[in-house]
Amino acid sequence: MDRDSEYLDDPALPVDALARTLREQAWVNRRLGGGAATWGHALPWLRARSGVPTTLLEIGCGGADLTRRLVDAARRSGTPLHAVALDSSPGVLAYARQWCRAYPEITLVRGNAWALPFPPAAFDLVLLPTVLHHLPPDAVPAALAEAWRCCRGLLIVADVCRCPVAAWAFPLLGCLVGFGAVTRHDGRASLRRALTPAALARAAAQAGLPAPQVVRHAGCRMTLLARVGP
Numbered sequence: 001m002d003r004d005s006e007y008l009d010d011p012a013l014p015v016d017a018l019a020r021t022l023r024e025q026a027w028v029n030r031r032l033g034g035g036a037a038t039w040g041h042a043l044p045w046l047r048a049r050s051g052v053p054t055t056l057l058e059i060g061c062g063g064a065d066l067t068r069r070l071v072d073a074a075r076r077s078g079t080p081l082h083a084v085a086l087d088s089s090p091g092v093l094a095y096a097r098q099w100c101r102a103y104p105e106i107t108l109v110r111g112n113a114w115a116l117p118f119p120p121a122a123f124d125l126v127l128l129p130t131v132l133h134h135l136p137p138d139a140v141p142a143a144l145a146e147a148w149r150c151c152r153g154l155l156i157v158a159d160v161c162r163c164p165v166a167a168w169a170f171p172l173l174g175c176l177v178g179f180g181a182v183t184r185h186d187g188r189a190s191l192r193r194a195l196t197p198a199a200l201a202r203a204a205a206q207a208g209l210p211a212p213q214v215v216r217h218a219g220c221r222m223t224l225l226a227r228v229g230p
């Protein structure tokens with residue numbers, strides 16, 4: 001594996017290493033700001049719709065911990081939420097399916113971020129979290145355009161920001177908190193390959209998103225928000 005590719009994108013990754021990596025990804029979401037860059041924006045939006053039937057799409061869902069957290073919040077506020085969690089990897093989806101057993105609100109779908117199998121404006125809330133740096137650079141505008149095409153409310157795109165210093169430090173931090181070799185390698189590759197906030201804004205403009213807004217978060221994270229309508 002070269003230093004800029006990720007084991008998570010390798011179909012030959014053994015299943016036990018895949019399960020461990022997805023669990024560690026969920027830990028990173030809870031503790032290292034990965035989730036906050038998404039649910040920090042999604043939860044207030046969902047709260048404001050309390051009681052209104054809502055549809056959600058997460059593109060590149062991994063173990064679907066972000067979607068499950070949003071379903072939990074919708075249950076608490078009495079908001080009927082139907083969620084679709086999509087990923088391109090059958091191995092990843094097999095774990096997401098196990099972990100979503102208690103969530104009949106979530107449908108898991110195999111698909112590709114730059115060719116989504118949904119009609120236009122099919123979802124109120126569309127999430128594209130920590131996926132863009134997995135794509136070939138020339139597919140990024142296409143993936144943003146697809147996410148936007150399927151959205152009729154709020155689009156939230158979150159990712160790590162490119163940061164060579166954090167890329168150097170991540171494997172050390174990973175050793176301290178006990179991450180496996182896959183997460184230590186993939187975390188460093190992500191921080192090396194990710195877009196900068198300016199490059200994300202340019203890709204969004206190329207994808208035709210109107211007035212996209214890029215917000216920076218702690219922990220080398222960024223979020224792009226785009227709303228349909230005023």
Ligand SMILES: C[S@@+](CC[C@H](N)C(=O)[O-])C[C@H]1O[C@@H](n2cnc3c(N)ncnc32)[C@H](O)[C@@H]1O
Nearest residue numbers: 060061062087088089092112113129130131134
């Ligand atoms: C780092 S994980 C992010 C998981 C989850 N969204 C999160 O933030 O915790 C990236 C996910 O994107 C998926 N992925 C990579 N390329 C994809 C593509 N072209 N279409 C859909 N999913 C893709 C991977 O299989 C992986 O599960």
